Each structure stands twice: as structure tokens, then as C-alpha cells.
Amino acid sequence: MASIVTIGAIIFILVNLIYFFKDKHFKYSYFSTTLFYKLFFVLFSIMIAFAVLYYVLSFENPMLRVSSPSGKPVEHSFLNYLYYSGVTILSVGYGDYIPTGHIRFFALLEAAIGLLLPTAYFMKVLESKGKENRENE
Template sequence: MGSLLVIGAILFILINLIYFFKNKEFKYSYFSTKMFYKLFFVLTGVMIAFAVLYYGLGINGTVLRYSMPDGEPVPHSFTNYLYFSGVTILAVGYGDFLPVGHLRFFALLEAAIGLLLPSAYFMKVLNSKDRE
């Protein structure tokens, strides 16, 4: 069950990223409401998909610990993983949860996506304005 969730989440993340970069229906302006909504929903979808991925990885063992000196495991609940995914993709990183094991790699990947997608959004908007 856990590996099925992980595979499904990874596929969903990839589909969202492909959709973002392949779809070329943008208005030629500095701010495009359509592009903003697209970015918002793609980031939200990727955040939820990473939370599902983390939840799937957490079925097999501890993947999040509290960052307190005792480092107790964070309870296995979707809301904890959704919270961790949200602060990771938004580059907030409160530091209350620490990823362990394979989750560390996926957290880095999610943080990179959280930084690169908005950058790509601004580059596309500026590029479309230059073509005008």
C-alpha cells in the first residue's frame, strides 16, 4: 500500500510539472491572472502530492522527528505530513520537524521545486512581455 501511494504521488508531481511547462496559453502582460492561478494550483497540487508521498514513506517507519533534543518521532498522520510539505515547498522551514532517511532527499527536491516554479513563472511572464 505504501509503495503504491509513493508511486502515485511521484506520477502526480511529474504530471503537474509537465503541465506547467508545456501549456503555453498565457496572456502577454506583466501579471497574468491565469498564470497566477495556474502557479497556485500547481504548487498546491505538488504540495499535496509530496504530503501523500511522505505519508506513504512513513508507513514503513519513522521519516519525521521533532527537532528537540530527544528527537521523538512525529506521529504518523496526513496532517503532519501536509504541514511539513507546506513549510518545505514555501521555503519557510520552521525547523520543528526534521526529515530522516529517504525523506531528506524528497524534502530537498520539494524545496527546489518550491523555489524554481515561481522563478519560472516570473521568467515566462517577462519573456511573454518581451515578445509583445
């Protein structure tokens, strides 16, 4: 039963995403596949770069701690730092890992990039649509 519900939920999500990106009902709707892929790959690359930075900075001292009363260091593995980087750049911030030391600054920087890049993407799309509308008038 759980697998049927899971498959149904995934299909529902995919159908809604396709509908969102294909719908041209609104007069000013516009989606740039090129800009979307560019945004995705830039965010993905930045996420990996920050994960490498966190991983390297934590060789001598653990830079991530578990958010619990014990506050024990997170196991030093690249996957843990990649997970933390992904959660940070997407501004999810589950709070299961807490940055310490030097990576606190880099975590703030990564979170800011994660907020500003998509905003710049949408501004670029709106600018492109505005230029297109002015040229057609």
C-alpha cells in the same frame, strides 16, 4: 482589542495585494491572472503529492522527528506530513520537524521545485511582456 487589530491587519494586507496587482503605473508592469492561478494550483498539487509520498513512506518507519533534544518521532498523521510539505515547498523551513531516512532526498527535491517554479513563472511573465513590447514597436 486583539480581534480589531487582526481584522485591521487582514484588511491592510488585502488592500496592499489588490493595489499591487491592479497598479499599472509602471510602464512594464504586467500580471497574468491565468499564469498566477496555474502556478498556485501546480504548487498546491505538488505539495499534496509530496505529503502523500511522505505519509506512505513513513508507514514502516517514522520519517519526521521533532526538533528537540528528545528527537521523538512526529505523530503519523497526514496533516503533519501536509504541514511539513507546505513548509518545505514554500522554503520556509521552520525547523520544528526534521526529515530522516528516504524523505530527506524528497524534501530537497520539493524545496528545489518550490524555488524554481515561481522563478519560471516570473521568467514566463517577463518573456510574454517582452514579446508584446517587440510586437508593438
